[in-house]
Amino acid sequence: MVATSTEPGISTTTTSRRVAKRVAFALDDVRPGTAGDVVLAYHRVGARTPSPVDLPAKMFARQMAHLRASVDVMTLDELVAYHTHDGGRTQHGVALTFDDGTVDFVDEVLPVLDRYSLPATLYLATGPVDSGRTYAADGVPITWAGLREAMATGLVTIGAHTHTHQLLDRCSAREAEVELDTCIGRIEDELGVTPQHFAYPKALSAESGGQGVDALVRNRFASAAIAGTRPNVRGATDVWRLHRSPIQNSDQWEGFRRKVAGGMRTEDDLRRVINLVRYRGRTS
Numbered sequence: 601m602v603a604t605s606t607e608p609g610i611s612t613t614t615t616s617r618r619v620a621k622r623v624a625f626a627l628d629d630v631r632p633g634t635a636g637d638v639v640l641a642y643h644r645v646g647a648r649t650p651s652p653v654d655l656p657a658k659m660f661a662r663q664m665a666h667l668r669a670s671v672d673v674m675t676l677d678e679l680v681a682y683h684t685h686d687g688g689r690t691q692h693g694v695a696l697t698f699d700d701g702t703v704d705f706v707d708e709v710l711p712v713l714d715r716y717s718l719p720a721t722l723y724l725a726t727g728p729v730d731s732g733r734t735y736a737a738d739g740v741p742i743t744w745a746g747l748r749e750a751m752a753t754g755l756v757t758i759g760a761h762t763h764t765h766q767l768l769d770r771c772s773a774r775e776a777e778v779e780l781d782t783c784i785g786r787i788e789d790e791l792g793v794t795p796q797h798f799a800y801p802k803a804l805s806a807e808s809g810g811q812g813v814d815a816l817v818r819n820r821f822a823s824a825a826i827a828g829t830r831p832n833v834r835g836a837t838d839v840w841r842l843h844r845s846p847i848q849n850s851d852q853w854e855g856f857r858r859k860v861a862g863g864m865r866t867e868d869d870l871r872r873v874i875n876l877v878r879y880r881g882r883t884s
């Protein structure tokens with residue numbers, strides 16, 4: 601679909617995104633979410649890059665205030681424990697996760713997490729931290745010192761996200777093994793912890809590639825996250841296929857609220873098809 605806009609300053613992309621979001625809200629009304637634990641996925645905060653997942657600081661702070669006031673925010677360790685043994689708790693909750701590891705995590709995210717005492721997991725790609733090489737137009741990597749600062753708050757759990765942000769559905773099992781073990785090793789060496797949780801880069805999982813990647817991930821981590829934008833239902837969730845709901849700028853308040861409540865899965869179904877085309881031929 602090609603949308604056009606006559607409004608000055610509003611790009612065609614923005615307009616089509618808004619239209620798509622309205623459609624997603626309408627579909628969400630006819631396809632409501634089920635009850636379960638929701639994992640929210642954030643990427644960037646501070647609106648320093650043109651990325652659609654780089655949220656303005658004010659929007660992010662408002663979202664965190666809402667979570668603190670209205671839902672049970674749990675660590676990923678707690679969430680996984682509730683899914684792997686009977687934790688005896690019936691109330692569902694939300695876990696916060698952040699991807700990649702960029703400087704805004706220290707500058708923008710950490711003060712807000714600290715203000716509201718919200719625990720979060722940062723899925724770290726270790727290669728960019730070592731090299732300092734920026735993500736393509738999409739953020740400056742965090743430093744090891746910044747990561748130590750984040751951990752010192754007691755709120756941040758470091759997870760793994762491969763070494764070079766390799767898309768694991770398109771490399772050999774041997775390459776995937778090196779990616780995972782290098783990432784784990786660098787986190788152990790620099791931060792003194794062994795990451796227990798993993799997120800597939802771009803949420804592209806072993807489903808489409810196979811090649812033993814799934815087994816490598818299951819052998820190394822207590823959980824692994826994909827996309828899906830739907831709740832994780834207790835008793836019916838594979839913790840190495842944890843669904844996450846990515847928060848985007850275009851969600852605005854309405855989309856955010858729906859995602860926290862476990863909705864918007866249709867939007868994700870559409871995005872998965874688009875991403876398979878978008879990342880065709882790419883490896884990271």
Ligand SMILES: [Zn+2]
Pocket residue numbers: 699700761765801802
């Ligand atoms: Zn990533």
